[in-house]
Amino acid sequence: MTKLIDGKQVANDLKVQIASSVKKLIALGITPGIAVILVGEDPASQIYVRNKQRAAEQLGIDSELINLPTTTSEAKLLAKIDQLNANPAIDAILVQAPLPAHINEERVQSAIAPEKDVDGFHPQNVGALYNNAKSYYPQANTPRGIMTLLAEYMPDLVGKKALVIGRSILVGRPMMAMLNNADATVTLAHRHTQDLDQLIATADLIVVAVGEPHFLKMSAAKADAVVIDVGINRLEDGSLVGDVLDDMPDSAQLLTPVPGGVGPMTIAMLMQTTIELARQHSTFE
Numbered sequence: 001m002t003k004l005i006d007g008k009q010v011a012n013d014l015k016v017q018i019a020s021s022v023k024k025l026i027a028l029g030i031t032p033g034i035a036v037i038l039v040g041e042d043p044a045s046q047i048y049v050r051n052k053q054r055a056a057e058q059l060g061i062d063s064e065l066i067n068l069p070t071t072t073s074e075a076k077l078l079a080k081i082d083q084l085n086a087n088p089a090i091d092a093i094l095v096q097a098p099l100p101a102h103i104n105e106e107r108v109q110s111a112i113a114p115e116k117d118v119d120g121f122h123p124q125n126v127g128a129l130y131n132n133a134k135s136y137y138p139q140a141n142t143p144r145g146i147m148t149l150l151a152e153y154m155p156d157l158v159g160k161k162a163l164v165i166g167r168s169i170l171v172g173r174p175m176m177a178m179l180n181n182a183d184a185t186v187t188l189a190h191r192h193t194q195d196l197d198q199l200i201a202t203a204d205l206i207v208v209a210v211g212e213p214h215f216l217k218m219s220a221a222k223a224d225a226v227v228i229d230v231g232i233n234r235l236e237d238g239s240l241v242g243d244v245l246d247d248m249p250d251s252a253q254l255l256t257p258v259p260g261g262v263g264p265m266t267i268a269m270l271m272q273t274t275i276e277l278a279r280q281h282s283t284f285e
C-alpha cells in the first residue's frame with residue numbers, strides 16, 4: 001500500500017500537548033476562549049462547528065457558538081463581531097466559511113480584530129505570513145496543520161519542488177506562503193495552468209485542494225512523492241473521498257487519507273492557535 005500519513009494520530013498527540021498547556025494557563029488565571037459564528041444551516045458546516053466545540057470542551061478551552069439565521073444581514077454580523085472584539089473573555093473569533101452569498105467575506109474577515117483572528121485571514125496577518133514576519137501572528141489552520149504533518153513525514157523541505165494545486169484563501173494561497181517560508185521552491189497551479197501533468201510528474205510534494213473527487217492519480221506523481229489531499233467530497237452514496245485516487249498500491253509514496261488526514265489537523269491547529277492568542281493577550285494586559 002501507499003504509505004498513509006496518519007493525521008488523526010498526529011492531531012491526537014498535539015491535543016494531548018494542548019490540554020497540558022491549557023491546564024498551565026488556567027493555573028495562571030488565563031482561560032482561553034473561542035467564539036465560533038455560524039451563519040445559516042449548511043449541514044457540513046454544522047458538523048465542523050460541532051467538532052470544534054467538542055474539541056474545545058475536551059481541552060478545557062471556553063467556547064461560545066453563535067448560530068445566526070441565513071437571512072442575517074452583513075451589518076448585523078459585523079455588529080456581532082464588534083461585540084466579540086470588545087469582549088476580554090474571547091481570545092479567538094472564527095466565522096465559519098462559506099457564508100451566504102449576500103455577505104461579503106472580505107469585509108467580514110477584515111472586521112475581526114487581527115489579534116483575535118484565529119483563522120489568520122485578516123489582511124494584516126496575511127501580509128505578515130507573506131513577508132515571513134518574525135513576530136507572532138496567527139496563521140491559517142489547515143495549511144499550518146499540513147506543515148505540522150510535513151515536519152514529521154517530510155522534515156527537509158529546503159529546495160524541494162512543491163506543487164500546490166488550487167489557490168483558495170483558505171488553503172492554496174497560505175500554503176504557498178508557508179512552503180515558501182520553509183525554503184521549498186513552490187509552484188501554485190490553478191485552472192489556467194498549462195502543462196500541469198509535467199508539474200505533477202516532477203514535484204517532490206503535491207498539495208491538492210481543488211474540491212474534485214479523484215482529480216489527481218497517485219500514478220501521475222513521482223515514485224517517491226509526498227501527496228497531501230485536502231479535498232473533502234461527499235459522494236451521492238454518502239461516502240467521503242478526497243481529491244486524490246490511490247492507484248499505486250505498492251509504491252513508496254506518502255499520502256494523507258480522507259478522512260483521517262488533513263481534517264483532524266485543522267481542528268487541532270485551531271485549538272493550538274486559540275491558546276497562542278490567549279497567551280499573547282495575557283502578555284499585553
Ligand SMILES: Nc1nc2c(c(=O)[nH]1)N[C@@H](CN(C=O)c1ccc(C(=O)N[C@@H](CCC(=O)O)C(=O)O)cc1)CN2
Nearest residue numbers: 048094095096097098119142259260261263264266267
Ligand atoms: N472559518 C473557517 N471556515 C472553514 C475552514 C476553516 O479553516 N476556517 N475550513 C473548512 C472546514 N473545516 C473547518 O472549518 C473542516 C473540515 C473538515 C474537517 C474534518 O475533520 N474532516 C474529517 C471528516 C469529517 C466528515 O466526516 O465530514 C476528516 O477529514 O477526517 C475539519 C474541519 C471550511 N470552512
